[in-house]
Amino acid sequence: MNKRIVNLATAAVALLGAALLSACDDVKTDLKAPVYKTVLKEDETRMSAFKAAFPKEYASYQKNNETQVMTDYKGSIAYHKNDNINPPPHGFKHAQPYLKNLWLGYPFSFEYNEARGHTYAIEDFVNIDRLNRYGADGKALMPATCWNCKTPKMMTWYKQYGDKLWSMDANEFRAADKISGMDETINCANCHNPTNMALRLYSEPLKDWLKRTNQDWNKISRNEKRSLVCAQCHSEYYFTHKDNGPAAKPVFPWDEGMSADDMYRYYMGHGAKDASGKTGPFVDFKHAASGVPIIKMQHPDYEMFVDGPHGAAGVACADCHMQYQRVAGKKISSHWMTSPLKDQEMRACRQCHADKTADFLRARVIYSQKKVFDQLIKAEALSVKAHEAVRLAGAYAGDSAADYDTLMKQAVEMVRKGQLFWDYVSAENSVGFHNPAKSLDTLATSMESSRIAVDLALQATNYGISSAISGDIEKIVPPILEHSRKLMQSPEHLQNHPWLKLLKPFPAAPQVWDGQIRLTSEATAK
Amino acid sequence: MESPRNGLALKCLLSGVAVGVAFFCVLAYGMTTTDQRSFCASCHLMQEAAVTHKMGTHADRACNECHAPHNLLAKLQFKAQAGLHDFLANQSGKDLSCPATSTIRAVVNENCKSCHAQTNVTGAAMDAKFYCTECHRNVAHMRQKPLSTRMVAYE
Numbered sequence: 133m134n135k136r137i138v139n140l141a142t143a144a145v146a147l148l149g150a151a152l153l154s155a156c157d158d159v160k161t162d163l164k165a166p167v168y169k170t171v172l173k174e175d176e177t178r179m180s181a182f183k184a185a186f187p188k189e190y191a192s193y194q195k196n197n198e199t200q201v202m203t204d205y206k207g208s209i210a211y212h213k214n215d216n217i218n219p220p221p222h223g224f225k226h227a228q229p230y231l232k233n234l235w236l237g238y239p240f241s242f243e244y245n246e247a248r249g250h251t252y253a254i255e256d257f258v259n260i261d262r263l264n265r266y267g268a269d270g271k272a273l274m275p276a277t278c279w280n281c282k283t284p285k286m287m288t289w290y291k292q293y294g295d296k297l298w299s300m301d302a303n304e305f306r307a308a309d310k311i312s313g314m315d316e317t318i319n320c321a322n323c324h325n326p327t328n329m330a331l332r333l334y335s336e337p338l339k340d341w342l343k344r345t346n347q348d349w350n351k352i353s354r355n356e357k358r359s360l361v362c363a364q365c366h367s368e369y370y371f372t373h374k375d376n377g378p379a380a381k382p383v384f385p386w387d388e389g390m391s392a393d394d395m396y397r398y399y400m401g402h403g404a405k406d407a408s409g410k411t412g413p414f415v416d417f418k419h420a421a422s423g424v425p426i427i428k429m430q431h432p433d434y435e436m437f438v439d440g441p442h443g444a445a446g447v448a449c450a451d452c453h454m455q456y457q458r459v460a461g462k463k464i465s466s467h468w469m470t471s472p473l474k475d476q477e478m479r480a481c482r483q484c485h486a487d488k489t490a491d492f493l494r495a496r497v498i499y500s501q502k503k504v505f506d507q508l509i510k511a512e513a514l515s516v517k518a519h520e521a522v523r524l525a526g527a528y529a530g531d532s533a534a535d536y537d538t539l540m541k542q543a544v545e546m547v548r549k550g551q552l553f554w555d556y557v558s559a560e561n562s563v564g565f566h567n568p569a570k571s572l573d574t575l576a577t578s579m580e581s582s583r584i585a586v587d588l589a590l591q592a593t594n595y596g597i598s599s600a601i602s603g604d605i606e607k608i609v610p611p612i613l614e615h616s617r618k619l620m621q622s623p624e625h626l627q628n629h630p631w632l633k634l635l636k637p638f639p640a641a642p643q644v645w646d647g648q649i650r651l652t653s654e655a656t657a658k
Numbered sequence: 659m660e661s662p663r664n665g666l667a668l669k670c671l672l673s674g675v676a677v678g679v680a681f682f683c684v685l686a687y688g689m690t691t692t693d694q695r696s697f698c699a700s701c702h703l704m705q706e707a708a709v710t711h712k713m714g715t716h717a718d719r720a721c722n723e724c725h726a727p728h729n730l731l732a733k734l735q736f737k738a739q740a741g742l743h744d745f746l747a748n749q750s751g752k753d754l755s756c757p758a759t760s761t762i763r764a765v766v767n768e769n770c771k772s773c774h775a776q777t778n779v780t781g782a783a784m785d786a787k788f789y790c791t792e793c794h795r796n797v798a799h800m801r802q803k804p805l806s807t808r809m810v811a812y813e
Contacts, residue, residue: 166810458752486758486801
């Protein structure tokens with residue numbers, strides 16, 4: 133009995149001693165992410181190859197398949213972003229009804245949906261109506277650059293084709309024997325070096341930008357990398373005009389800065405060269421109603437966020453969108469990249485805002501989002517009015533002002549500017565939260581520009597168009613709810629709306645592509 | 659006077675005192691060691707707290723100068739209880755409660771006041787806020803700093 137007590141006591145003392153000894157190392161403050169040695173090759177592009185070695189992160193990434201939950205302004209149901217009439221999944225109460233009008237003559241007028249999880253990137257890509265699926269030759273009428281932010285396969289293809297890749301037709305890579313829709317969608321290899329899982333860039337346009345600004349990935353802090361891996365894709369971009377470099381190569385227009393104003397200045401150049409070799413303004417498309425040369429903005433999430441309250445303070449995308457969580461005793465980064473508002477507990481926010489309740493934090497987000505969304509809808513309506521004023525003034529047969537041409541040139545420029553500014557906010561995915569002040573300021577400038585455009589068009593026609601443009605814009609130019617490549621083949625559909633009447637119908641043609649499946653054989657086309 | 663019996667008593671007494679002193683020293687050493695960052699951080703869960711502590715202005719103070727009562731009687735019981743709780747919670751894979759429990763916040767706040775009383779003799783510093791760290795926010799483990807400066811994944 134005594135012996136047992138002595139033994140127990142000795143064991144206890146030994147344990148305590150061992151515990152104290154094992155605990156005498158102080159922590160290191162230079163936090164280093166764990167480094168791994170995998171059996172994977174550097175050019176691995178299949179997501180499934182990573183599953184065995186990284187089951188926790190893999191399982192977390194599969195949560196991106198959730199496609200049911202909406203928040204107040206965002207969520208993961210891929211509804212049509214112009215449809216505020218139908219209930220989800222087709223429409224949503226906070227949709228932007230004028231989008232099809234404002235992009236008339238551009239593929240975005242055919243289909244544009246709410247974004248959802250990375251795991252659906254290719255599935256959504258091969259089902260979108262923006263890529264042509266009706267051409268007998270199977271062509272998408274879009275460059276292969278469209279794949280750039282959809283798959284790590286870009287690395288393979290770029291190695292194979294070099295800069296010729298960009299201007300190949302997007303549909304050349306569409307079939308199931310070219311790419312595995314679910315396994316080679318955006319995945320581990322887009323952000324990680326498969327051999328050691330260190331953060332890495334796959335993106336040519338971001339690597340180009342780092343080169344232009346003399347930055348070296350190896351010297352960039354872990355904190356910045358936690359945003360830059362997202363900036364590979366969540367950025368505004370354009371396709372190089374063939375006069376200025378490899379045709380359709382993607383470029384981030386950041387050389388003047390990252391705000392709407394900086395980009396507006398940037399796009400004064402970088403377009404086609406004229407006969408004398410001078411580079412003109414860049415144009416994404418000519419608006420089908422007003423003829424205004426438009427710049428399309430695309431998800432400038434990084435640019436919006438980087439000088440906002442969080443971005444300027446050094447908070448990274450991953451801080452809020454990839455929160456640390458404990459899984460089976462291990463600490464991992466959540467790989468469910470989605471709306472942080474879906475979490476009832478708002479845990480991602482409370483890693484910093486520990487003293488706030490989830491309800492308070494959510495209310496503060498919506499405080500900004502509601503204001504930005506309401507002003508965005510007004511800015512879009514005013515932009516429609518500006519297009520209509522320029523259209524009417526362009527076709528005006530009455531007595532016009534002596535400086536009509538100058539005034540119209542300025543009016544067109546103001547429509548272009550107004551649209552670039554609201555689109556910068558509209559295309560960005562936080563509804564203002566990533567940068568509330570910049571969002572509202574950008575919308576205010578948008579409205580000012582569109583209003584000036586209306587004034588100039590009125591002046592140019594000696595106010596001859598004033599009665600035609602007065603009153604509720606929703607009555608003068610109603611929102612276009614339905615439009616698609618199929619409907620473009622229907623002359624009756626094009627009689628439904630004053631602006632659709634201005635379009636020439638597509639020739640009747642059957643659908644050639646359904647997802648990754650070709651419905652007609654290539655032989656039939658020839 | 660030199661009876662063997664007395665010699666034994668003295669020896670017993672002296673060795674008793676020696677054992678007592680040694681025992682007390684071990685206890686005191688153990689109590690002090692288990693107050694320190696290096697001991698606390700031996701659980702991965704405490705990594706963030708330890709890293710931000712080491713980077714902060716209070717780096718040369720022990721964790722328990724803030725996180726346990728200074729009064730020895732209260733401290734002994736508090737440490738035993740908190741230690742047992744944290745041990746069990748860590749075994750079950752639980753994460754830290756966020757924000758810290760009201761018990762811990764109260765203890766920490768008392769310790770703010772006990773060291774910084776002089777600074778606040780004339781000010782009404784405790785009237786407007788419950789806790790000192792509601793203004794001195796980054797004393798609470800640099801919560802406003804980007805996560806990469808505070809945390810890293812671990813296996």
